[in-house]
Amino acid sequence: MIYAREHGDLKVPFTYRVPAADDQEAEDTVWPASLAGFPLGQWTADARRLYARGDMDADRVAQLEKFGMIWSHYDIAWEEGLSAARGWAAEHGHLLAPVDATFQGAAVGIWLKNARAAARKAQEIERRCAEGLPVGSSAGAMPDERREQLEDIDASWCPAWPVSWQRCFHLVRTHLNTGAALPTTPGEILRQGEDLGRWVQTVRHGWDQLTSVQQWMCEQVLGITPASEDEKPPRPRTQADKWAAHLAAARQFYAREGHLNVPRKHVETVLTHDGREDQYRLGAWINNQRSRAIGLTPERMEQLSRSACGGRNRHRRHRAGRRSGCSAVHVSFRKPDLLSGWTCPLRSLPGSQFGPPWPGRRRAGHPRRPLPRAASRSSRTVPSPPTPARTDPPRTVR
Structure with missing residues (x-):
């Protein structure tokens, strides 16, 4: 006492x-x-x-x-959190608080986030029990009594989709209940920090990504309909789209010039089906494909080879010499038949893929290896010239 x-x-x-x-x-x-x-x-x-x-x-x-x-300290903590949640819901009209929400110093948002995780675990246990699957540990699952306490405050406190989506749905429904029109323009109506017009626009454009329950809620409760193809924004270009566009530009260049030896700064203009002129830096793109030829997929290699059909194989020889000084050696680099026509500069291909590296030369991205610490310039000895081989005088056969 x-x-x-x-x-x-x-x-x-x-x-x-x-x-x-x-x-x-x-x-x-x-x-x-x-x-x-x-x-x-x-x-x-x-x-x-x-x-x-x-x-x-x-x-x-x-x-x-x-x-x-x-x-029980856990029971006291629950009662304190539940009391703060009731106060926040009475002030905002719902229990869909964001994570950073607070009420009189209590972190209501974090408390509700943990409560939703416990409720979803309890639902998962119930589902596995109904299907006859092993349940495992039930630690951290919310009891039915506590879940009913939260449902008495707001029945939609733990939706199956993101809480932010359900919060905007509730705010739009509350806005419509006042007799106002459905907001469709971003920035038109702001409620509790949420842009209702932007949310409606996002729902209409992403209608196919919603579940059937969400679609029914938006269509029957809010009167939202999916956007038509003309209203949807253009689909962002993917890497595959960019590849196809540059490949079409390469085929146009080959049909006009008869080769794919495109200057690096060349810009190709392509007329689209809707009359728009698109410009592509074809020279830089072809050069990049040459340097990345080994990493291309067989399908893309075949596409480029078809665009550059008629090209012939070329061979180049590169002189190589040892750093210490030895007789010159000629190494032949031969490229595959599939790379003919559009991969003319063999120097752009990695030498390790088609032959030995180039001794005595500095390649891009491969700096010279430093000399050992013990072998400095002053201590290195110059190799003596090789001793000529001893030759006997020719013998006369009688």
């Missing part, structure tokens, strides 16, 4: 001990000297365990509850 009078509750920490007379801070609270050092926190924890097992007498339970005994 002394602790409850001093702190206002019986949330006694487990490590709390009754202070001695010299350590007591409050002047109006006096602990008996005989209780100095008594482990009150441990005693309270033992009382909670006895109560949880049902081994505590009813009169003792009544005495402790009279002083405000807290039998």
Whole structure:
């Protein structure tokens, strides 16, 4: 009773001990000297365990509850969060709070996020039980009693789709209930930080991404209809679309010039079916395909080869020499037949794919290897010229 009078509750920490007379801070609270050092926190924890097992007498339970005994910290935390959720819902009209929502200092948004996770786990356990599947651990699942408490505040507090979508749906429905028209323009109506017009536009354009339940809610409750093909924004160009467009430009260039030796700065103009002129940096694109020829898929290699049909294989020889100085060696680089016509500059292909690297040359992206620390320029010895082989005088056969 002394602790409850001093702190206002019986949330006694487990490590709390009754202070001695010299350590007591409050002047109006006096602990008996005989209780100095008594482990009150441990005693309270033992009382909670006895109560949880049902081994505590009813009169003792009544005495402790009279002083405000807290039998479970989890229950107290739930009641505090539920009280804050009720206050937030009364202020905003729903329980679809964003994650950063607070009410009188309580993090209602985070509390509701954790509650939804517990409710979804309970629903998953119920589904697995109905299907006869193993359930596993049920730790963290929300009891039915607590779920009913939240549903009494707002029946749509835990939707099967994103909470932000359900929040905008509720705000649009509330806006329509006032007799106003359906907002369709972004920036027209703002409610609780949500752009209702933009949300309606997003729903109409992304109608196919909604579930059947969401479509029914939007169509029957809000009167939203899917957007027509003319109203939808143009589909963003994918990498495959860009490849097809540049390939068409390459075929147009080949049909006109008869080859694909495109200058690097060349820009090809292609007339589309709707009369629009699109320009493509064909020279840079062809050069990029040459440098990435090894990484292209067989289908794209075949497409480029068909565009450049009629080209012939070419061979180039590159002189290679050792760094220390040796006789020159000629290495022949031969490219596959599939790369003929559009991969003329063999220097753009990795040498490691078609032959040995080029000794004695600095390749792009491959810096020279540094000399060992022990072998500096001053300590390196110049190799002596090779000794000429000994030759015997020709012998005359008689």
